[in-house]
Amino acid sequence: xxxxxLLRADLIMTERVSLDSETLVYDPKVPVLRQFVDYxxxxxxxGDSPRQYLERCLEKIESLExxxxxxxxxDIEGARYAADEATARYRAGRSASQIDGMPIxxxxxxxxxxxxxxxxxxxxxxFRPRRDAAAVVALRNAGAFVLGKTVTTExxxxxxxxxxxxxxxxxxxxxxxxxxxxxxxxxxxxxxxxTQTQASLIRPxxxxxxxxxxxxxxxxxxxxxxxxxxxxxxxxxIGASLRDIWEVTRVIAALGPEPxxxxxxxxxxxxxARPRRLIRLETEGWCETDPVSREEFDRALATIAQGGxxxxxxxxxxxxxxxxxxxxxxxxxxxxxxxxxxxxxxxAYLDCGADLVGERIKELVAIxxxxxxxxxxxxxxxxxxxxxxxAALSGVADGFLSLASSGPAPKGLTHxxxxxxxxxxxxxxxxxxxxxxxxxxxxxxxxxxxxFSEADSATFAISRWIATTxxx
Amino acid sequence: xxxxxLLRADLIMTERVSLDSETLVYDPKVPVLRQFVDYxxxxxxxGDSPRQYLERCLEKIESLExxxxxxxxxDIEGARYAADEATARYRAGRSASQIDGMPIxxxxxxxxxxxxxxxxxxxxxxFRPRRDAAAVVALRNAGAFVLGKTVTTExxxxxxxxxxxxxxxxxxxxxxxxxxxxxxxxxxxxxxxxTQTQASLIRPxxxxxxxxxxxxxxxxxxxxxxxxxxxxxxxxxIGASLRDIWEVTRVIAALGPEPxxxxxxxxxxxxxARPRRLIRLETEGWCETDPVSREEFDRALATIAQGGxxxxxxxxxxxxxxxxxxxxxxxxxxxxxxxxxxxxxxxAYLDCGADLVGERIKELVAIxxxxxxxxxxxxxxxxxxxxxxxAALSGVADGFLSLASSGPAPKGLTHxxxxxxxxxxxxxxxxxxxxxxxxxxxxxxxxxxxxFSEADSATFAISRWIATTxxx
Numbered sequence: 026x027x028x029x030x031l032l033r034a035d036l037i038m039t040e041r042v043s044l045d046s047e048t049l050v051y052d053p054k055v056p057v058l059r060q061f062v063d064y065x066x067x068x069x070x071x072g073d074s075p076r077q078y079l080e081r082c083l084e085k086i087e088s089l090e091x092x093x094x095x096x097x098x099x100d101i102e103g104a105r106y107a108a109d110e111a112t113a114r115y116r117a118g119r120s121a122s123q124i125d126g127m128p129i130x131x132x133x134x135x136x137x138x139x140x141x142x143x144x145x146x147x148x149x150x151x152f153r154p155r156r157d158a159a160a161v162v163a164l165r166n167a168g169a170f171v172l173g174k175t176v177t178t179e180x181x182x183x184x185x186x187x188x189x190x191x192x193x194x195x196x197x198x199x200x201x202x203x204x205x206x207x208x209x210x211x212x213x214x215x216x217x218x219x220t221q222t223q224a225s226l227i228r229p230x231x232x233x234x235x236x237x238x239x240x241x242x243x244x245x246x247x248x249x250x251x252x253x254x255x256x257x258x259x260x261x262x263i264g265a266s267l268r269d270i271w272e273v274t275r276v277i278a279a280l281g282p283e284p285x286x287x288x289x290x291x292x293x294x295x296x297x298a299r300p301r302r303l304i305r306l307e308t309e310g311w312c313e314t315d316p317v318s319r320e321e322f323d324r325a326l327a328t329i330a331q332g333g334x335x336x337x338x339x340x341x342x343x344x345x346x347x348x349x350x351x352x353x354x355x356x357x358x359x360x361x362x363x364x365x366x367x368x369x370x371x372x373a374y375l376d377c378g379a380d381l382v383g384e385r386i387k388e389l390v391a392i393x394x395x396x397x398x399x400x401x402x403x404x405x406x407x408x409x410x411x412x413x414x415x416a417a418l419s420g421v422a423d424g425f426l427s428l429a430s431s432g433p434a435p436k437g438l439t440h441x442x443x444x445x446x447x448x449x450x451x452x453x454x455x456x457x458x459x460x461x462x463x464x465x466x467x468x469x470x471x472x473x474x475x476x477f478s479e480a481d482s483a484t485f486a487i488s489r490w491i492a493t494t495x496x497x
Numbered sequence: 498x499x500x501x502x503l504l505r506a507d508l509i510m511t512e513r514v515s516l517d518s519e520t521l522v523y524d525p526k527v528p529v530l531r532q533f534v535d536y537x538x539x540x541x542x543x544g545d546s547p548r549q550y551l552e553r554c555l556e557k558i559e560s561l562e563x564x565x566x567x568x569x570x571x572d573i574e575g576a577r578y579a580a581d582e583a584t585a586r587y588r589a590g591r592s593a594s595q596i597d598g599m600p601i602x603x604x605x606x607x608x609x610x611x612x613x614x615x616x617x618x619x620x621x622x623x624f625r626p627r628r629d630a631a632a633v634v635a636l637r638n639a640g641a642f643v644l645g646k647t648v649t650t651e652x653x654x655x656x657x658x659x660x661x662x663x664x665x666x667x668x669x670x671x672x673x674x675x676x677x678x679x680x681x682x683x684x685x686x687x688x689x690x691x692t693q694t695q696a697s698l699i700r701p702x703x704x705x706x707x708x709x710x711x712x713x714x715x716x717x718x719x720x721x722x723x724x725x726x727x728x729x730x731x732x733x734x735i736g737a738s739l740r741d742i743w744e745v746t747r748v749i750a751a752l753g754p755e756p757x758x759x760x761x762x763x764x765x766x767x768x769x770a771r772p773r774r775l776i777r778l779e780t781e782g783w784c785e786t787d788p789v790s791r792e793e794f795d796r797a798l799a800t801i802a803q804g805g806x807x808x809x810x811x812x813x814x815x816x817x818x819x820x821x822x823x824x825x826x827x828x829x830x831x832x833x834x835x836x837x838x839x840x841x842x843x844x845a846y847l848d849c850g851a852d853l854v855g856e857r858i859k860e861l862v863a864i865x866x867x868x869x870x871x872x873x874x875x876x877x878x879x880x881x882x883x884x885x886x887x888a889a890l891s892g893v894a895d896g897f898l899s900l901a902s903s904g905p906a907p908k909g910l911t912h913x914x915x916x917x918x919x920x921x922x923x924x925x926x927x928x929x930x931x932x933x934x935x936x937x938x939x940x941x942x943x944x945x946x947x948x949f950s951e952a953d954s955a956t957f958a959i960s961r962w963i964a965t966t967x968x969x
Contacts, residue, residue, distance in 0.1 A: 138848065156845040248841035256756035281870050284728035284838050285757065288874055366756050369720030373628040376610065398753050402760055 049211075051192040051234055051469050053462055054496065058235065058265035059085070061127045061215035062272050068115040068126065075111040075126025079104055082128055082172065085213045092194060094187045095208035097133050098141045099173040104128055107170030114168065123272040125168030130175040130208050130217030132201075136249040137161055137171055144251055145179040145186050148377045158249025160218060160260060160277045167276040175204030175217055178441060180251055180374065181225060182367065183383035185441050190232060192468050196434040199229030200441030205263045206233040210461075210469065216264040216273045222253045222363060224430075224447020226261040230459040231429035231471030232442065237263045238270045239447075241479050242454030243286025245277045254366035257359070257451055267458070267489055268294055274481075287479045297493060298486035300423035303329065304345055305338040306475070309353045310445030313431040318470055321463045322428050325472055325495055329426075332494055337422060344418065351411050352449045358404035359448045360392070365401040368393035408452050412478070415453055419477045424487050429459040429471025450475045456484040462495040521683075523664040523706055523941050525934055526968065530707065530737035531557070533599045533687035534744050540587040540598060547583040547598025551576055554600055554644065557685045564666060566659045567680035569605050570613045571645040576600055579642035586640065595744040597640030602647040602680050602689030604673075608721040609633055609643055616723055617651040617658050620849045630721025632690060632732060632749045639748040647676025647689055650913060652723055652846060653697060654839065656855035657913050662704060664940050668906040671701030672913030677735045678705040682933070682941065688736040688745045694725045694835060696902075696919020698733040702931040703901035703943030704914065709735045710742045711919075713951050714926030715758025717749045726838035729831070729923055739930070739961055740766055759951045769965060770958035772895035775801065776817055777810040778947070781825045782917030785903040790942055793935045794900050797944055797967055801898075804966055809894060816890065823883050824921045830876035831920045832864070837873040840865035880924050884950070887925055891949045896959050901931040901943025922947045928956040934967040 051057075059082065067073035083101065090096060111126030120126075131137055134144045136154040138161075143149045157165065164170075176186035181201040188203040190196040191211035198207040202219025206226075209217050210233030219226045221239045230237030238261050245260040252258060260277070264270035271294045278291040305326055311319070330336050339346040371390050374382050431443045450457040455478045459471035474491060476484030523529075531554065539545035555573065562568060583598030592598075603609055606616045608626040610633075615621045629637065636642075648658035650673040660675040662668040663683035670679040674691025678698075681689050682705030691698045693711045702709030710733050717732040724730060732749070736742035743766045750763040777798055783791070802808050811818040843862050846854050903915045922929040927950040931943035946963060948956030 156848040159841050162844075246841065249845065254756070279870070281837065281873055284726070284834075288877070362756075365753065369631050369718065372634075373721065376628040398751070401753060405760070 049192055050467055051464060053234065053464050053469065057212045058209065059212040059215050060266045060269055062123055062266070062268045065123060068120070071116070074115065076105065076108040078126065079108040079128050079172070082213055085211070089191065089211055089213065093189050093191045093198070093207050093211060095175055095204040095213065096130070096173040097143060097176055097204070100140055100171060104170055104172045111168050121166070121168035122276060124164070124276060127169040127215060127273070128172035129164055129169050129273070130173055130205050130214045131161060131171050132205050132217065132219045133174040133177045134181050134220065134251040135161065135218055137174060140171060140174060142174065145177050145184060146374065146381070148374055148381050156249060159246040159280055161249070163277045163280050164273070169273070169276070172214065175202070175208055177201050177203065179383050180253070180371070180386065181220055181222065182253055182389065183386045185439055189438065190434045192234065193434065196436055196468070197232065197438055197441050199232040199430070199434060201225040202229050202263060203441065206230050206235050206237070209233070209263045209265055210235040212265070214265075215269045216262055219261055219263050220250060221259045221261055221447060221451055222257045222367075223359065223451055224444035226259070226263060227447045227457060227459045227471065227473060228430045228442055228444065230263050230461070232434035232469060234461040234469030235263050235459070236265065236267055236270055236461060237261060237459040238274060239450065239457045240274060241287050241289065241456050241481055243283035244289060244481065245274070246280050246283055252370050254363045256366060257363055259451065267485060267492065271485060289479055289481055291481065295482045295486040295489070297489035298483070299332070299490050300334055300487045302335040302337060302422040304418065304422045304425045305336050306352070306425050306427040307339065307349060308427050308446060308449055309356045310428060310431045310443060313443050313445060314428060315432045315465070317465045318428060318432040321465050321470060322472070325463060326426060328495055329491060344421070348414050348418070351414055355407055355411055355452050356445065356448060358407040359452050361396055361400050361404040362408070364389045364392040365396055411449070412453055415455065416478060424477070424484060425475040427473045427475065429473040433465045433468035433470050446473060453478065455479075456481040458484060458488045460488060460492045460495070462492055521664050522939055523936060525706065525936050525941065529684045530681065531684040531687050532738045532741055534595055534738070534740045537595060540592070543588070546587065548577065548580040550598065551580040551600055551644070554685055557683070561663065561683055561685065565661050565663045565670070565679050565683060567647055567676040567683075567685065568602070568645040569615060569648055569676070572612055572643060576642055576644045583640050593638070593640035594748060596636070596748060599641040599687060599745070600644035601636055601641050601745070602645055602677050602686045603633060603643050604677050604689065604691045605646040605649045606653050606692065606723040607633065607690055609646065612643060612646060614646065617649050617656060618846065618853070620846055620853050628721060631718040631752055633721070635749045635752050636745070641745070641748070644686065647674070647680055649673050649675065651855050652725070652843070652858065653692055653694065654725055654861065655858045657911055661910065662906045664706065665906065668908055668940070669704065669910055669913050671704035671902070671906060673697040674701050674735060675913065678702050678707050678709070681705070681735045681737055682707040684737070687741045688734055691733055691735050692722060693731045693733055693919060693923055694729045694839075695831065695923055696916035698731070698735060699901045699919045699929060699931045699943065699945055700914055700916065702735050702933070704906035704941060706933040706941030707735050707931070708737065708739055708742055708933060709733060709931040710746060711922065711929045712746060713759050713761065713928050713953050715755035716761060716953065717746070718752050718755055724842050726835045728838060729835055731923065739957060739964065743957060761951055761953055763953065767954045767958040767961070769961035770955070771804070771962050772806055772959045774807040774809060774894040776890065776894045776897045777808050778824065778897050778899040779811065779821060780899050780918060780921055781828045782900060782903045782915060785915050785917060786900060787904045787937070790900060790904040790937045793937050793942060794944070797935055798898060800967055801963060816893070820886050820890070823886055827879055827883055827924050828917065828920060830879040831924050833868055833872055833876040834880070836861045836864040837868055883921070884925055887927065888950060896949070896956060897947040899945045899947065901945040905937045905940035905942050918945060925950065927951070928953045930956060930960045932960060932964045932967070934964055
């Protein structure tokens with residue numbers, strides 16, 4: 026029996042209810058996700074321990090990992106050792122942080138000391154860095170540990186990996202943070218690191234029924250992560266709840282931003298905040314979106330509106346209509362920026378041997394080679410205009426809503442789905458959050474809450490309110 | 498006999514005059530530097546060729562390299578092959594650029610395909626990247642070629658290398674672009690790439706009697722160059738003349754800026770421009786500067802003033818006095834920014850084994866570890882204020898003058914000299930140029946011309962005028 030009162034987005038305290046792994050049918054109101062931070066009180070009072078928590082994750086891995094293939098590498102022995110250490114810290118009353126003892130998945134383009142970091146590329150087959158990425162250093166210092174490296178597309182932009190969508194094995198989990206989203210979505214892990222240069226956090230989270238957070242650009246340090254396009258690369262978190270994501274983000278953000286990044290302080294988990302007004306965005310993705318998903322989206326917005334929230338959109342407000350037009354123009358610009366900036370790391374891989382690199386990467390380098398410098402500059406100025414237009418709306422509304430993907434996960438494993446819904450806020454470099462609150466074709470579908478530049482806390486606050494409103 | 502009319506900074510067409518390598522005494526009016534671009538007309542008309550030019554460089558290497566040790570690795574065979582190809586292009590009337598056939602030195606923290614890139618670290622001993630850094634790709638595409646890798650301090654911030662000052666073997670060539678400055682200063686090479694995170698282009702150029710250009714921050718792409726501190730790292734050029742430096746810069750700048758960098762167009766070599774007003778800066782370095790060098794500086798400024806240029810300074814203008822105070826405060830801030838940002842690459846090296854890494858690098862990581870995040874933020878805000886103060890003077894004067902180092906090269910090879918004169922314009926991220934026009938203790942001493950943010954061309958234009966005025 027599923028108790029609805031337990032389903033509030035950030036407060037689910039139950040473990041998964043009986044769920045036959047043979048007939049994994051998605052229902053956003055059924056708690057599959059495996060929160061962590063809400064267990065901390067029980068770790069303190071001895072009713073549970075990080076080691077026991079880890080063992081439950083491992084049971085789930087045993088039953089599901091063979092089917093979904095979310096991991097490239099598991100470090101079960103290391104994880105047990107770290108979980109025992111965390112358990113001892115809780116017992117001694119000196120836990121290191123809110124995520125002490127948290128098992129984490131690390132996208133396989135992020136360096137982990139002594140663990141393989143292969144980037145889904147034969148060039149890095151067997152590569153074990155002697156260093157941790159800065160974010161991993163921060164997580165380990167906070168008592169969290171790496172349970173495994175999660176599948177990525179090749180260098181987060183090329184060939185897709187073997188991961189399957191946990192709710193339909195014939196469908197993609199989305200990319201490029203494929204394994205992170207699948208492992209969190211199916212309840213193996215409470216949180217996993219991912220990256221987004223186009224739509225690589227928000228889209229797989231949408232397809233796999235997980236929460237995801239793409240922070241403000243350069244809020245989190247990316248040292249030790251394979252770079253693609255510097256002005257678009259974001260480190261972010263896929264998690265089982267907004268709170269888990271927040272606490273992981275908080276630990277990494279304490280390192281300070283990337284040079285030039287925003288000096289935002291990430292403090293206590295923000296209380297839910299009821300927005301006054303929200304802006305409904307269709308974006309370029311709307312024309313690719315199936316009717317069921319469109320209806321789901323509009324139904325969710327109607328529910329939110331019933332709470333007394335005013336919703337502005339392109340049909341009723343000329344400012345929004347103008348913004349939608351601008352967003353439609355940015356799709357091509359985003360590709361130009363991506364290809365131009367990513368060409369140098371990608372050429373370095375190509376220099377290792379053309380046969381070692383997938384076709385998509387060759388295409389991207391070819392796009393960059395043909396791209397006149399003026400086209401790149403035009404793309405930058407389109408982006409600057411978009412930023413100004415969005416900033417100009419900051420007095421008008423508290424945030425934006427769109428879908429997180431153009432529908433549920435599409436069939437097939439070679440293509441990771443449309444990037445359209447992720448691109449605009451990646452271009453803006455402003456915070457966006459995927460909430461696993463919709464469903465279509467009995468599969469997960471995310472709602473995307475998008476905030477203003479550097480308003481990461483405020484975006485969490487309204488996301489909490491929205492998730493609660495839609496799931497109650 | 499030295500013909501003074503040939504000595505104008507950018508127009509020296511003679512090769513070096515008779516210069517006994519046993520008694521290498523520096524005289525800024527004696528042409529030691531080996532220009533390239535001015536030979537291009539002779540390559541076209543067949544009176545000279547890139548191959549002959551290269552052979553003259555190689556003769557110089559044979560006589561001087563054993564004494565100064567500017568190179569870690571020479572690729573003489575590859576250079577001859579590339580010079581022959583360039584020679585053929587000139588003969589066929591289809592040369593690739595103004596630097597077609599130019600032999601270049603590449604600081605050994607910059608990746609070169611197939612050539613060792615060892616960063617003066619045992620961690621990278623024997624490392625031959627399969628890629629070229631972006632700047633090297635651009636240079637090769639323009640017909641230039643890598644004659645050798647030049648000595649750097651360890652990762653451009655640690656242990657110094659074996660290079661000696663060409664004008665006194667008991668003295669440092671400066672760092673971290675030690676080999677690049679020594680090789681250019683002694684007339685082996687027309688140009689070499691270097692980098693500056695504190696003072697690593699301007700200072701060694703000052704000590705070795707070469708020109709150097711630290712462009713606007715992020716004007717030149719740094720892909721494939723070992724990073725230190727992202728918001729301070731600059732790729733730049735040390736060269737035998739302003740023109741050689743300009744043409745090398747132009748080829749690299751055509752790749753486009755680093756993401757977020759200035760969209761400055763680097764076009765034709767700027768004509769000399771007589772400034773109306775210049776600002777004399779003492780900076781933090783003045784108190785370390787010996788009396789002879791101070792006099793040299795003030796004599797040069799008097800010569801410039803005789804040309805009818807008004808010179809403002811801290812003693813006569815309260816705005817400049819205030820700026821000087823601000824600059825004095827930035828020294829500590831620069832170290833904080835440097836250590837905080839560089840800690841991640843440096844930790845990665847430390848993770849390879851503490852015994853493989855020099856003491857200075859351990860010190861820097863220790864500084865970063867102890868540095869409160871607030872101190873880094875305070876340093877950033879000091880830098881922002883400094884930028885505003887300098888920008889506010891853009892209507893007041895055409896540029897700034899200071900020394901390029903606190904005197905001639907100091908004795909000893911383990912310390913690479915004071916960084917004081919380099920730091921302020923590195924912090925600003927604005928262009929600065931070292932001119933080898935002064936002398937003290939019969940050794941080279943550079944004059945530094947500093948421009949406003951993104952005014953790279955204008956800074957060259959006034960530098961040409963100043964160099965000509967002082968050397969005529």
